[in-house]
Amino acid sequence: MKIAEPTVARLVQYHRLLQRLHHEGQKVVSSQEMGELLNFKASQVRKDLSYFGEIGKRGVGYHVERLFKHIDEILSPPRQWKMALVGVGHLGTALLGYGAFKGTKFGINALFDNDINKVGKSFSGIPCHHISEAPSIIRDQGIEVVILTVPADVAQNCIDIIADSESIRGILNFSPVSVVVPESILVYSVDISVELEKLLFYLKQNNN
Amino acid sequence: MKIAEPTVARLVQYHRLLQRLHHEGQKVVSSQEMGELLNFKASQVRKDLSYFGEIGKRGVGYHVERLFKHIDEILSPPRQWKMALVGVGHLGTALLGYGAFKGTKFGINALFDNDINKVGKSFSGIPCHHISEAPSIIRDQGIEVVILTVPADVAQNCIDIIADSESIRGILNFSPVSVVVPESILVYSVDISVELEKLLFYLKQNNN
Numbered sequence: 001m002k003i004a005e006p007t008v009a010r011l012v013q014y015h016r017l018l019q020r021l022h023h024e025g026q027k028v029v030s031s032q033e034m035g036e037l038l039n040f041k042a043s044q045v046r047k048d049l050s051y052f053g054e055i056g057k058r059g060v061g062y063h064v065e066r067l068f069k070h071i072d073e074i075l076s077p078p079r080q081w082k083m084a085l086v087g088v089g090h091l092g093t094a095l096l097g098y099g100a101f102k103g104t105k106f107g108i109n110a111l112f113d114n115d116i117n118k119v120g121k122s123f124s125g126i127p128c129h130h131i132s133e134a135p136s137i138i139r140d141q142g143i144e145v146v147i148l149t150v151p152a153d154v155a156q157n158c159i160d161i162i163a164d165s166e167s168i169r170g171i172l173n174f175s176p177v178s179v180v181v182p183e184s185i186l187v188y189s190v191d192i193s194v195e196l197e198k199l200l201f202y203l204k205q206n207n208n
Numbered sequence: 209m210k211i212a213e214p215t216v217a218r219l220v221q222y223h224r225l226l227q228r229l230h231h232e233g234q235k236v237v238s239s240q241e242m243g244e245l246l247n248f249k250a251s252q253v254r255k256d257l258s259y260f261g262e263i264g265k266r267g268v269g270y271h272v273e274r275l276f277k278h279i280d281e282i283l284s285p286p287r288q289w290k291m292a293l294v295g296v297g298h299l300g301t302a303l304l305g306y307g308a309f310k311g312t313k314f315g316i317n318a319l320f321d322n323d324i325n326k327v328g329k330s331f332s333g334i335p336c337h338h339i340s341e342a343p344s345i346i347r348d349q350g351i352e353v354v355i356l357t358v359p360a361d362v363a364q365n366c367i368d369i370i371a372d373s374e375s376i377r378g379i380l381n382f383s384p385v386s387v388v389v390p391e392s393i394l395v396y397s398v399d400i401s402v403e404l405e406k407l408l409f410y411l412k413q414n415n416n
């Protein structure tokens with residue numbers, strides 16, 4: 001079952017919303033209400049959920065806890081991934097401060113940088129090593145996922161250093177540049193300036 | 209002509225690649241080559257470009273400069289948008305350091321924060337004001353687009369402060385939370401933890 005990327009993105013958002021509603025003690029929720037809270041159409045919500053076999057009860061909606069547990073099962077990793085972050089600059093530090101990375105699901109085990117003022121120190125309680133040590137530390141700790149928050153001009157170089165490690169399976173690349181990796185590694189890029197260009201493009205369209 | 213979001217994202221990437229190739233003096237490029245450099249299928253490149261009336265010459269490819277100018281016309285804003293950034297923390301500072309924001313296309317005119325240690329100072333040459341001054345400064349400067357890089361728990365509050373301003377037309381929201389805005393404002397959210405969850409979901413699928 002290959003699920004399209006925008007669907008996965010919506011699933012993540014349903015998951016988060018349902019968790020919140022469950023914590024707030026809400027028992028049922030309609031596709032209408034979910035749609036309004038997330039800025040999706042109610043029909044989109046129903047379509048997505050029915051794809052996973054969830055049919056809301058007419059006039060009542062979905063059972064919050066059950067739906068949450070179902071989506072949780074679909075999304076949850078088989079275990080906690082072992083992750084490292086490369087590039088402890090402003091963006092890297094911002095990510096380390098994110099709530100998501102403080103949970104048990106997304107623990108970051110190691111940091112790497114080439115700045116000797118950072119190497120040997122800890123950030124958010126995680127030790128920072130020199131990038132040249134990455135191959136041995138990745139191997140020893142069995143790091144599987146790397147978050148790359150380095151400037152564009154050194155991104156490929158950093159990837160070349162880490163991509164040789166057998167344990168690496170995925171890279172989340174925040175550098176505004178296309179990178180080349182071995183076929184065994186899944187790369188997912190988040191290019192912030194592309195997001196801004198998309199917004200400006202739609203603003204221009206609205207303008208016409 | 210309503211262009212789907214993933215298509216716009218690819219257009220932005222073709223645009224950037226063509227600009228680079230043009231600077232490097234390359235005259236023609238094939239869909240194959242563009243696809244390889246951007247990790248898209250060549251058939252996807254041809255499909256996207258033919259949608260905008262660009263047909264490559266068989267065995268030769270596309271004229272780099274002409275194609276660049278065409279896509280530039282499609283993407284370019286009618287003029288430079290007047291932008292402000294709210295939240296001069298690690299993420300905000302990271303964005304200010306981005307090459308894209310230093311160009312003429314994306315100039316940021318004002319910064320806002322609630323930290324009195326930042327207010328009155330300049331960051332990347334842009335003055336930082338207290339968030340309470342946002343309504344008057346947005347009005348006086350005619351700010352149209354706001355980049356929001358504040359913690360989740362104050363995001364809606366910040367939006368309420370700025371969304372009343374008549375000149376505001378779009379918000380690029382980096383806070384990991386859904387926000388509510390008036391219908392006249394286009395919101396585009398980049399949720400970094402959603403991107404990470406997507407990567408981990410696909411890694412899990414690859415695992416099976």
